[in-house]
Amino acid sequence: MNLTKFIFAKCKGCAKIVLVLFFVGFLALIYQISDQTRDRGTQSYYSSFDKSYSNGYTPNSRNPLASKPIVRKKMGTKLSDVLPNESTVEGWDYNTSRDTSLYIQPENITTVLLPEKFCSSPHTLLIIICSSPGNFAIRNVIRDTWASTSNNSNFSIQHYFLLGQVSNITVQEQIEQEFLERNDVIQEYFVDSYNNLTIKSLMMLKLVKSHCLDTVKYVMKTDDDVYVNIALLTQYLRVNGTKNLLVGYLMRGATPVRDRKSKWNAPYYLYKGHKYPPYLSGTGYVMSIDIVPKLYEASFHTSIFYLEDVYITGMLSQTIKLKPRDHMGFTYRKRDFSPCTYLTAITTHRLNETEIKDLHSLIHKTDFRKCKKKPTPKSLFTGKGIRAKKCNSFFNFC
Numbered sequence: 001m002n003l004t005k006f007i008f009a010k011c012k013g014c015a016k017i018v019l020v021l022f023f024v025g026f027l028a029l030i031y032q033i034s035d036q037t038r039d040r041g042t043q044s045y046y047s048s049f050d051k052s053y054s055n056g057y058t059p060n061s062r063n064p065l066a067s068k069p070i071v072r073k074k075m076g077t078k079l080s081d082v083l084p085n086e087s088t089v090e091g092w093d094y095n096t097s098r099d100t101s102l103y104i105q106p107e108n109i110t111t112v113l114l115p116e117k118f119c120s121s122p123h124t125l126l127i128i129i130c131s132s133p134g135n136f137a138i139r140n141v142i143r144d145t146w147a148s149t150s151n152n153s154n155f156s157i158q159h160y161f162l163l164g165q166v167s168n169i170t171v172q173e174q175i176e177q178e179f180l181e182r183n184d185v186i187q188e189y190f191v192d193s194y195n196n197l198t199i200k201s202l203m204m205l206k207l208v209k210s211h212c213l214d215t216v217k218y219v220m221k222t223d224d225d226v227y228v229n230i231a232l233l234t235q236y237l238r239v240n241g242t243k244n245l246l247v248g249y250l251m252r253g254a255t256p257v258r259d260r261k262s263k264w265n266a267p268y269y270l271y272k273g274h275k276y277p278p279y280l281s282g283t284g285y286v287m288s289i290d291i292v293p294k295l296y297e298a299s300f301h302t303s304i305f306y307l308e309d310v311y312i313t314g315m316l317s318q319t320i321k322l323k324p325r326d327h328m329g330f331t332y333r334k335r336d337f338s339p340c341t342y343l344t345a346i347t348t349h350r351l352n353e354t355e356i357k358d359l360h361s362l363i364h365k366t367d368f369r370k371c372k373k374k375p376t377p378k379s380l381f382t383g384k385g386i387r388a389k390k391c392n393s394f395f396n397f398c
């Protein structure tokens with residue numbers, strides 16, 4: 001006789017009890033599985049992730065577009081370069097390899113989330129906004145404000161947010177939801193942290209090199225605390241867009257900060273020189289597509305350095321003998337909120353959600369014809385003009 005039938009015949013309440021026990025067992029099993037997934041860390045978490053979401057990309061599959069095998073130099077720090085009791089940078093101590101290919105894995109696909117439409121149709125300008133994984137609100141504000149002006153007659157623009165990995169599973173699930181809903185989120189395979197921002201920008205070069213060389217003309221890198229005046233940038237690129245272009249706010253003669261308390265600390269073992277090569281502020285720079293593969297390849301011959309802008313626009317452009325160009329429309333500062341400032345301001349930095357919204361409406365309600373300077377003044381095209389003034393409010397670094 002069947003055991004279940006026997007039990008049910010003997011006891012009427014048993015069906016419920018069995019069901020409840022069964023359900024509890026099922027929950028325990030699920031919990032066990034998810035717990036194991038957590039314990040194994042992010043790597044296996046992603047291999048269990050539904051591949052259809054991520055366009056079939058899984059980290060560490062072979063990259064069919066990988067360039068010829070890279071001749072690896074041993075890129076490390078000689079202990080003789082280390083000064084006695086010198087400070088270290090978190091994540092980049094003396095013994096951390098400086099070999100870019102270890103982090104970027106050029107032979108492998110490292111993309112976790114990638115919208116299918118990414119670079120599948122022609123666009124004039126691709127904007128990559130490096131965003132911190134938890135900044136959901138500010139991404140929504142950017143979508144609704146400056147990044148919403150997608151097509152400007154024949155100058156089409158597309159934006160994507162670039163994120164790295166997070167350890168918090170809840171945040172990861174929210175990112176996947178955002179990815180499905182908004183179709184403009186890219187996630188790459190590295191731990192997202194301030195000291196890994198160079199890896200983020202190199203991942204941007206890797207993605208663009210793999211997918212966009214035939215479909216895009218210009219690439220802009222910016223951050224999620226920046227307002228970009230798309231209309232002005234478009235005007236500039238229409239007139240002055242050329243090959244071999246790398247343009248932004250040029251820093252000349254910047255000296256490495258040797259202070260263990262600084263966010264930009266550059267101990268001697270990481271950078272020996274007295275001055276950085278001229279570089280563009282990482283808050284916003286634009287390059288023509290032809291230099292993307294050049295910068296990318298150069299990174300495998302240039303020891304990685306954790307300050308993103310110094311490395312990408314300074315050291316790498318020096319390696320390929322490209323001079324970054326200065327344009328007064330870009331700034332690493334916050335600008336004051338007086339309307340006529342935005343006649344020539346392409347980027348503005350250090351803005352929070354509210355300020356991005358406020359600036360967007362300010363720019364849209366301003367009648368620039370009333371400004372003393374003419375709309376689209378010559379300085380927009382020449383790039384020469386008055387720098388962003390330090391603003392008069394009481395913000396840090398303003």
Ligand SMILES: *[C@@H]1O[C@H](CO)[C@@H](O)[C@H](O)[C@H]1NC(C)=O
Nearest residue numbers: 083084085086087088259260
């Ligand atoms: C460096 O180390 C020496 C002794 O090892 C110590 O006397 C000195 O204060 C240290 N300097 C700094 C800047 O920490």
Ligand SMILES: *[C@@H]1O[C@H](CO)[C@@H](O)[C@H](O)[C@H]1NC(C)=O
Nearest residue numbers: 079082088092093094095096
């Ligand atoms: C780096 O490696 C050297 C030699 O193996 C060792 O003496 C030193 O303690 C290491 N330094 C750090 C910061 O791990």
Ligand SMILES: *[C@@H]1O[C@H](CO)[C@@H](O)[C@H](O)[C@H]1NC(C)=O
Nearest residue numbers: 060061101102105106107108
């Ligand atoms: C590429 O992926 C393979 C397989 O996961 C791995 O063994 C290899 O180390 C990766 N390459 C690099 C440069 O990390």
Ligand SMILES: *[C@@H]1O[C@H](CO)[C@@H](O)[C@H](O)[C@H]1NC(C)=O
Nearest residue numbers: 121122123150151155156157
């Ligand atoms: C923008 O232009 C691209 C290509 O020219 C086109 O595929 C896309 O649909 C346009 N988007 C909008 C919102 O008009």
Ligand SMILES: *[C@@H]1O[C@H](CO)[C@@H](O)[C@H](O)[C@H]1NC(C)=O
Nearest residue numbers: 124153154155156237238241
């Ligand atoms: C846009 O179209 C105009 C003519 O309508 C042309 O002169 C110009 O080169 C085009 N710009 C781009 C970026 O394709």
Ligand SMILES: *[C@@H]1O[C@H](CO)[C@@H](O)[C@H](O)[C@H]1NC(C)=O
Nearest residue numbers: 134167168169170171172174
């Ligand atoms: C993960 O993120 C969520 C949402 O931001 C937060 O509430 C939670 O405390 C975080 N968990 C851990 C373990 O940090």
Ligand SMILES: *[C@@H]1O[C@H](CO)[C@@H](O)[C@H](O)[C@H]1NC(C)=O
Nearest residue numbers: 090091103190191193195196
């Ligand atoms: C990124 O940063 C974290 C912590 O700062 C570090 O543990 C990790 O190894 C770094 N590199 C990559 C490729 O994720």
Ligand SMILES: *[C@@H]1O[C@H](CO)[C@@H](O)[C@H](O)[C@H]1NC(C)=O
Nearest residue numbers: 351352353354355356394395
């Ligand atoms: C943004 O910054 C302004 C000025 O510092 C401040 O008043 C406001 O509360 C901030 N808003 C948010 C959402 O943090």
Ligand SMILES: *[C@@H]1O[C@H](CO)[C@@H](O)[C@H](O)[C@H]1NC(C)=O
Nearest residue numbers: 239240241325380381382383
């Ligand atoms: C941009 O184009 C304008 C108009 O053709 C020209 O006067 C200006 O010199 C150019 N600027 C640069 C930086 O090439």
